[in-house]
Amino acid sequence: MKKRLLVCDDEEPIRLLLTESLQDIYDIVEASNGKDALSLALREHFDLVIMDIKMPQVHGLEAIERIREKDKRIPIIIISAYRPMEDDIVVKTSNVAAFITKPIDISALRAKIFELIGE
Amino acid sequence: MKKRILLLLRFVLILATILMMTYSRRGLHLLSPGYLVALLYFISNIVFYFIPEHKFSRPVVTFAIFLIDIIAISLAIYLAQGMQTDFYLIYFLIIFIASVGQDLRGSIPIAVVASFLYGWLLMRTNPGTSIFDSAILIRIPFIFIVSIISSYWSTEIRRELSEKKELENFARRLEQEIAKMAADETDLKSYHDTVINSVASGVIAVSKDGTITTINPEAARVLGASQSSFMDKNIKDIEGLEQMWDKMREVIGSNTPSDRIQISIKNADDETIPIGLSVSPMSSTNATISGCVGILRDLSDIKALEAKLRHAERLSYLGKMASWVAHEIRNPLTAIDGFSQLLAKTRDQDKLKAFSTEIHRGTQRINHIIDDILTFARTKTHIKAVDIHLRGLITQLTENMGNVRIFISGDVDTLIKGEEESLKSLFNNLISNSVDAMDKDPKITIKFYKEDQWLITELADNGKGMSDETVQRLFTPFFTTKSRGTGLGLAIVKKIVDDHGGKLEIESEEGKGTTCRVYLPAVEE
Incomplete structure (x- = not known):
């Protein structure tokens, strides 16, 4: 059975890109904002979460905190147009497995996911 | 009468009495009653010396003293049996002395008493003397004549003296007043000078022709030279102050104060300095304009x-x-x-x-x-304005808004001057702000109406509205309340409205919604 990934980004092209790039190996579930992502993550089982930070409704960092309350071990990868520490974005490194800055290098992302959860 | 003079005159009187007694029938004997009276008289004079001066100034006191003197002298003459000598002259002397320093009211009673005593003495020493005897008929009226004349002249002299004194007093008071006024004026001037010199702003006053009449230290500092070097110079002749004089001339001409303006001057070191200047006309007492006063402030630090x-x-x-x-x-x-x-x-x-x-x-x-x-x-934009049907353009923009309901009403025909792409960006920004702010039952009402030279587009939403604090910062670039906002939207809106020479009004109430009014110049029909 394929492993399940939750992809959350409010930019539709980014979601499409990630789905197209990863769906050969994984099952991809998309969320377009932090609120949807949170309710999905709390309700269903995922092997890994890919999360943008700056999003409407529920901010990515807040969503991550909430997910961590429920699940201490699930790997979370942040994808952001900001760099960590830039514009007051402080990420608790213990909470996230990786911080990938846009533009995303697709093969590097795939390698990172493989390293974290395998196929 | 002064005590000192009175006592001196009495002393003369005593000497005269004693002298007369020497030639009297009984002659001068140390133990004769006449001599004793004279001696007592002399002692009384010494006692009087110790009586305070102010008691003598009262007329009743002098009157009493002379009364006593007359009685005492008459007694001395009687006791010395001196009527045969020229004793009566003593009476003239005493009347004369008593009248000096008395008015008629004081001297006549003394003359009356003297006349009686003299008459009595005469009758006593020469029994049978007729009332028509020359000794009575001539001497007594003489007593009165001397009394009246001496008292009259003494009154006159006193009056003149007191008038002179009053005049002198008046002159002295006048002098004091003048000195005080002069001092006051000096005080006032120095007070005003202190006030003007203490002001932190520069103060410079010129007469109608431009002559500098006052300049305070701050003004001199700003202009870069000493106060004294400006005094009485003509401002027209000072290089670098042309703009200042232009403004001052304008104020003098119009006789109305100027608003505060910003000008630049060149100081004595040839540095250009920005200053804030406000000028007020100065009127003299008869309301004609006498010049003007300028208040100036060095703006270089602020700049x-x-x-x-x-x-x-x-x-x-x-x-x-x-x-x-x-x-x-x-x-x-x-x-x-x-x-x-x-x-x-x-x-x-x-x-x-x-x-x-x-x-x-x-x-x-x-x-x-x-x-x-x-x-x-872009700092300054020259838009390529064409006639645009704004209502049509916005109708187009608001098609396919999904669940957002759009209501458009109002002016149908008016065209505006503008640049299509910019206007699209302007209204797209405003509409997307409204859409982002609305939650359930999103609705945007758009009204068009004309007012003066404007076509006004009013966009009202039923969104969550904004706090006053947010409204104040709306046009600050990069200020945003949205998680995905750029903070440039309204800054761009403002810029486009400005470029079109328009106006923008935004009203918002938290929980109720936001209304924007965009004023754009209508095309003249």
Whole structure:
């Protein structure tokens, strides 16, 4: 059975890109904002979460905190147009497995996911 | 009468009495009663010496003293049996002395008493003397004549003396008053000088022809030379103050105070200095304009501070701008980069098409961002204005708004002068702000109406509204309350409205919604 990934980004092209790039190996579930992502993550089982930070409704960092309350071990990868520490974005490194800055290098992302959860 | 003089005269009287007694029938004997009386009289004079001066100034006192004197002298003459000698002369002497320093009211009673005593003495020593005897008929009227004349002249002299004294007093008071007034005036002038010299602003007063009449230390400092070097010079002759004199001449001409304006002057060191200047006309007492007074303030420090602040602001904007650009561009870049990688691996025709569309959209978006930056960064824009049917343009923009209901009403025909692309961007920004602010039952009401030279577009939403604090910062670039906002939207809106020579009003109430009114210049019919 394929492993399940939750992809959350409010930019539709980014979601499409990630789905197209990863769906050969994984099952991809998309969320377009932090609120949807949170309710999905709390309700269903995922092997890994890919999360943008700056999003409407529920901010990515807040969503991550909430997910961590429920699940201490699930790997979370942040994808952001900001760099960590830039514009007051402080990420608790213990909470996230990786911080990938846009533009995303697709093969590097795939390698990172493989390293974290395998196929 | 003064005590000293009175006592001196009495002393003369005593000597005269004693002298007379020497030639009297009984002659001068040390133990004769006449001599004793004279001696007592002399002692009384010494006693009087110790009586305070002010008691003597009362007329009743002098009157009493002379009364006693007359009685005493008469007694002395009687006892000395001196009527045969020229004793009666003593009476003239005493009447004369008593009348000096008395008016008629004082001297006549003494003359009356003297006459009686004299008459009595005469009758006593020469019994049978007729009342028509020359000794009575001639001497007694003489007593009165001497009394009247001496008292009259003494009154006259006293009056003149007192008048003179009064005049002198008056002159002295006048002198004192004048001195006081002069001192007051000096005080007032020095007080005014102190006030003007203490003012932190520069004060410079000129007469109608431009002669400097007053300049305080601060004004002199700003103008870069000493106070004294400006006094009485004509401002027209001072190089670098042309703008100041222009303004002053204008105020003198119009006789109305000026608003505070900003001018630049050249100081004595030939440095150009920005100053704030306000000028008021000066009127003399008869209401004709006599010149003007200028209040000036050195603005160079403020200007330097402003420039520094602007620089810091610009740097801060630049930083925020760079961060914003980076963020906005990285998203479409991710799409372009990612999809172009996918293109190489895909053979599926539909997917190829979809990926290339995404790549195209990404580049368009980047282009759009660049447009925004340029719009925002342009300092002065000359728009290529054409006649635009704004209602038509906005109707087009608000098609396909999904669940947002749009109500458009009002003016149908009015055209405005504007640039189509900018106006689209303007209203797109406002509408998308409204859409973002609305939650359930989103509704935007758009009204068009004319007012003066404007066509006003009013957009009202039923969104969550904004706090006063947010409203105040609306046009600050990079200020945003949205998690995905750029903070440039309203700054761009403002810029476009300004470029069109229009106005923008935004009213908002938390929980109720926001209303924007855009004023754009209507085309004259």
